[in-house]
Amino acid sequence: MINNKMKKLGQEGSIIRELNEYGQQLKKQIGEDNVFDFSIGNPSVPCPEVVKQEIIRLTNTIDPITLHSYTSANGLKNVRDAIALQLNKTYNANISSDLIYLTSGASAALTISFNALLNKNDEVIVIAPFFPEYKVFVEKANGKLVVSNSDIKTCLPDFNDLENKINSKTKIIVINSPNNPTGVLYKEDVIIKLANLLKRKQEEYHHDIYLLSDEPYRELIYIDCKYPFITNYYDNSLVCYSFSKSLSLPGERVGYLLVSNSCHNKNVIYQAICGAGRSLGFICLTTLFQYILPICVNYVADLSTYKENKDLLYNALIKMGYQAIYPDGAFYLYVKALEEDANLFANNAKKFNLLLVPSDSFGQKGFVRISYCVTTKQIINSLPAFKKLKEYYQKRS
Amino acid sequence: MINNKMKKLGQEGSIIRELNEYGQQLKKQIGEDNVFDFSIGNPSVPCPEVVKQEIIRLTNTIDPITLHSYTSANGLKNVRDAIALQLNKTYNANISSDLIYLTSGASAALTISFNALLNKNDEVIVIAPFFPEYKVFVEKANGKLVVSNSDIKTCLPDFNDLENKINSKTKIIVINSPNNPTGVLYKEDVIIKLANLLKRKQEEYHHDIYLLSDEPYRELIYIDCKYPFITNYYDNSLVCYSFSKSLSLPGERVGYLLVSNSCHNKNVIYQAICGAGRSLGFICLTTLFQYILPICVNYVADLSTYKENKDLLYNALIKMGYQAIYPDGAFYLYVKALEEDANLFANNAKKFNLLLVPSDSFGQKGFVRISYCVTTKQIINSLPAFKKLKEYYQKRS
Numbered sequence: 001m002i003n004n005k006m007k008k009l010g011q012e013g014s015i016i017r018e019l020n021e022y023g024q025q026l027k028k029q030i031g032e033d034n035v036f037d038f039s040i041g042n043p044s045v046p047c048p049e050v051v052k053q054e055i056i057r058l059t060n061t062i063d064p065i066t067l068h069s070y071t072s073a074n075g076l077k078n079v080r081d082a083i084a085l086q087l088n089k090t091y092n093a094n095i096s097s098d099l100i101y102l103t104s105g106a107s108a109a110l111t112i113s114f115n116a117l118l119n120k121n122d123e124v125i126v127i128a129p130f131f132p133e134y135k136v137f138v139e140k141a142n143g144k145l146v147v148s149n150s151d152i153k154t155c156l157p158d159f160n161d162l163e164n165k166i167n168s169k170t171k172i173i174v175i176n177s178p179n180n181p182t183g184v185l186y187k188e189d190v191i192i193k194l195a196n197l198l199k200r201k202q203e204e205y206h207h208d209i210y211l212l213s214d215e216p217y218r219e220l221i222y223i224d225c226k227y228p229f230i231t232n233y234y235d236n237s238l239v240c241y242s243f244s245k246s247l248s249l250p251g252e253r254v255g256y257l258l259v260s261n262s263c264h265n266k267n268v269i270y271q272a273i274c275g276a277g278r279s280l281g282f283i284c285l286t287t288l289f290q291y292i293l294p295i296c297v298n299y300v301a302d303l304s305t306y307k308e309n310k311d312l313l314y315n316a317l318i319k320m321g322y323q324a325i326y327p328d329g330a331f332y333l334y335v336k337a338l339e340e341d342a343n344l345f346a347n348n349a350k351k352f353n354l355l356l357v358p359s360d361s362f363g364q365k366g367f368v369r370i371s372y373c374v375t376t377k378q379i380i381n382s383l384p385a386f387k388k389l390k391e392y393y394q395k396r397s
Numbered sequence: 398m399i400n401n402k403m404k405k406l407g408q409e410g411s412i413i414r415e416l417n418e419y420g421q422q423l424k425k426q427i428g429e430d431n432v433f434d435f436s437i438g439n440p441s442v443p444c445p446e447v448v449k450q451e452i453i454r455l456t457n458t459i460d461p462i463t464l465h466s467y468t469s470a471n472g473l474k475n476v477r478d479a480i481a482l483q484l485n486k487t488y489n490a491n492i493s494s495d496l497i498y499l500t501s502g503a504s505a506a507l508t509i510s511f512n513a514l515l516n517k518n519d520e521v522i523v524i525a526p527f528f529p530e531y532k533v534f535v536e537k538a539n540g541k542l543v544v545s546n547s548d549i550k551t552c553l554p555d556f557n558d559l560e561n562k563i564n565s566k567t568k569i570i571v572i573n574s575p576n577n578p579t580g581v582l583y584k585e586d587v588i589i590k591l592a593n594l595l596k597r598k599q600e601e602y603h604h605d606i607y608l609l610s611d612e613p614y615r616e617l618i619y620i621d622c623k624y625p626f627i628t629n630y631y632d633n634s635l636v637c638y639s640f641s642k643s644l645s646l647p648g649e650r651v652g653y654l655l656v657s658n659s660c661h662n663k664n665v666i667y668q669a670i671c672g673a674g675r676s677l678g679f680i681c682l683t684t685l686f687q688y689i690l691p692i693c694v695n696y697v698a699d700l701s702t703y704k705e706n707k708d709l710l711y712n713a714l715i716k717m718g719y720q721a722i723y724p725d726g727a728f729y730l731y732v733k734a735l736e737e738d739a740n741l742f743a744n745n746a747k748k749f750n751l752l753l754v755p756s757d758s759f760g761q762k763g764f765v766r767i768s769y770c771v772t773t774k775q776i777i778n779s780l781p782a783f784k785k786l787k788e789y790y791q792k793r794s
Contacts, residue, residue, distance in 0.1 A: 001604060001605060001662075002513060002514050002662070002665065002666055002669050003512065003513055003514060003516055003669055003672075005672070006512060006669040006670075006673045007513075007665055007669040007672055008670050008672065009671075009672030009673075009675055009676055010513075010667075010668035010671030010672030010673070010675065011668045011671065011672070013472075018684065042466055043462070043465055044462065045462070046460070046461040048463050051461070051465075052456055052457075052461060055456045055685075055729060056456055058447075059449055059452045059453055059456075060453070061677045063440070063443070063646070064443040064444050064448070064449060064645070065440070065443050068444055068448075068647065068648050068649050069439055069440075069647060069648045070439055070645045070647045070648050071648055094749065095630035104501060104650075104678075104679070104680075105678075105680055107679075107680050108677075108678040108679070110679055111676075111678030112677060112678070114399065115402075116399060116400055116403045116407075117399050117400060118400060119399075119400055133675075135678065136675060137674075137678060140676035140677065149780055150651065190558055196564065208398060221464065225400060246464065248461070248462070249465045250465065250466060250467045251465050251466045251467050251468055251681060251685075251687075252465050252683050252684060252685060253680060253681070253683055255727055259570070259666050261620070265398075268399065268404055269399055270407075271404050271405040271407035271448060272399050272400055272407055273403075273405040273407065274406075274407030275400075275402070275403035275404055275405065275407030275408070276400070276405030276406075276407070277402045277407055278406055278407065278530075278533060279403065279533050279534065279536075279537035280438030280508055280677050280678065281501075281502075281504040281505040281506075281507060281508030281509070281534060282501070282505070283501075283504050283650060284503075284648060284650070286648065286649050286650055286683050286686070287648030287649060288446045288452075288648075288649060288685075288704065289683070290648075302793070306586040327450075342676065350658055368673075379605050386648075
């Protein structure tokens with residue numbers, strides 16, 4: 001009688017959340033320090049001090065009627081100006097603040113994009129492994145999710161497979177770099193190759209194909225490489241961004257969606273974005289958090305803990321004989337399971353109180369995701385458990 | 398090529414916003430004090446001091462990783478407990494915190510409800526005049542909006558018409574009391590009559606009919622009357638609430654959705670609500686504003702300005718010979734236009750720098766809405782203009 005699809009979505013336990021809850025229970029039984037919960041991608045470093053200062057300064061000095069009032073649905077002009085300025089300075093991009101739409105985090109930016117662009121049965125290609133909510137968001141917007149493989153060694157797009165999956169119904173390609181769950185960055189050569197493929201396919205099919213870049217981890221890069229900002233390479237591009245990770249504010253839902261200044265029909269697309277935001281019930285980005293942005297947009301949380309964790313964990317696991325994708329960024333390590341079925345492997349890891357997410361949730365088999373946004377102490381304490389897990393499999397074979 | 402419905406929704410100027418922008422321009426030309434903008438329903442009183450104190454106290458004392466972290470999608474348990482406690486104390490209701498789902502304002506509560514409950518072509522009945530976004534939200538959730546009339550003199554439901562409009566496809570009846578745009582409160586007798594009708598119709602059609610009460614103005618009541626809390630009268634009921642008006646925090650998007658503890662299949666409905674929230678891209682209510690609620694839920698902004706404005710304006714307009722619905726609550730006065738076409742009347746009002754919203758936007762003809770959430774000074778200064786407008790029509794006739 002009610003909407004069964006929605007009921008199912010609400011019922012189905014997220015494997016990640018279930019693992020995390022199992023960890024909470026286990027901690028009560030055997031002690032916090034003995035459970036190595038690597039399930040959740042929740043920032044483990046504080047927001048920059050300037051965020052705290054701005055919240056207090058604004059609350060103390062701005063008239064509360066103004067500070068907490070409605071803004072226009074796309075957000076305050078001076079906030080969008082500050083974001084455009086920061087992007088243009090950092091990436092030499094040509095972003096117009098009139099094509100930025102402030103959103104309640106990247107998830108809202110994604111649902112608004114899909115609802116604005118898709119007509120029934122339009123196809124959206126994602127590259128496995130991928131963030132599981134893409135499927136939920138695309139299907140809710142009446143689109144069809146098509147999964148393209150990545151190269152099993154590099155976790156970069158398999159361009160042959162991608163080319164084969166593009167057809168006359170393809171409306172959007174979603175990329176997510178640095179990637180959740182692999183940590184891999186799409187460097188400039190990959191972006192150029194992708195842009196060239198899409199340009200060719202647009203000509204072949206005589207219609208626009210949008211490149212949607214979901215980049216909440218854009219500032220979390222540990223290698224010496226300039227981030228190839230997508231609008232510099234491909235005209236029909238949109239960016240979904242969140243300050244959740246860069247400012248360590250995940251619960252405050254602060255992000256934006258932007259349309260490239262070179263996008264075909266950019267103003268019409270922006271109107272559809274306004275319409276989609278409206279029809280999904282988004283009124284405006286929280287005003288207090290809009291107000292902090294003109295200053296805070298220029299800061300990033302201290303990422304040194306993530307880098308330290310990554311180096312420690314990656315080096316130790318490789319030394320033990322694990323195979324893992326080298327993480328250029330984000331805060332995930334993608335490790336090959338020690339048996340074919342990653343679910344069974346993750347279950348065995350639980351015997352050593354290691355909570356790892358099987359890659360099946362991300363549309364790929366045979367790996368586990370380790371979220372290393374934890375304390376460095378947890379990384380260090382977990383290493384003997386990883387060693388025992390490896391030995392357990394060595395004994396079995 | 399993109400989604401045309403969304404484009405249209407983004408394009409179509411909201412008449413209210415257009416009026417407001419016209420007012421901003423006019424103010425630049427003829428001075429702020431000479432324009433009487435009654436278009437927008439934006440709270441004009443500050444939030445209670447405790448809100449400011451809590452934002453600063455929490456920011457100063459809670460570890461920022463905790464204060465700004467993700468919460469579960471339905472919100473923190475202690476926050477939902479505090480809301481349930483306040484409702485049970487105030488209304489002697491039997492609300493369970495497990496059936497409360499925190500939302501980014503009442504708009505999100507509405508879109509999540511419609512998406513959770515509706516299947517394609519299910520009918521949702523609203524009672525004219527009604528908040529225009531109901532149509533947008535219902536249609537985006539694949540439902541069909543059915544408009545029932547209200548009694549032209551009282552602006553209460555026309556029960557004969559309502560009964561005629563209920564059929565086998567009716568899934569939801571939406572009420573909004575105190576009402577935008579009329580300010581009318583549905584007192585206990587109206588709610589009992591409505592509940593009885595729906596109980597009878599449920600039996601007749603052998604399926605659940607949900608009563609959805611959209612009540613952002615619940616605390617803005619100026620008459621001596623206890624608010625009839627809907628779950629005390631009808632089992633299959635849901636409440637959409639926002640703190641936008643009660644705490645004067647419209648831009649911060651703080652609200653909730655609750656399912657009656659006596660609702661048939663309440664847990665299944667709650668699951669569908671979780672699924673709908675997820676698929677629309679809502680992750681959680683802003684964590685900082687969740688944290689302020691356990692204390693702030695017990696406060697209401699000072700409404701004396703609204704009451705003063707209402708008394709001044711209503712009494713003055715009646716004395717001049719206007720006909721208006723007596724506003725029990727909210728911050729709107731609903732006035733009969735002085736000619737048949739409310740659009741023409743509102744246009745003529747502009748000649749006297751009075752910005753009034755024609756009732757056509759609310760699904761009814763022949764009235765204008767005056768938002769009196771302005772300064773008392775604006776009310777006083779506007780009275781000569783209202784007088785001249787009346788005289789203008791007297792001369793014409």
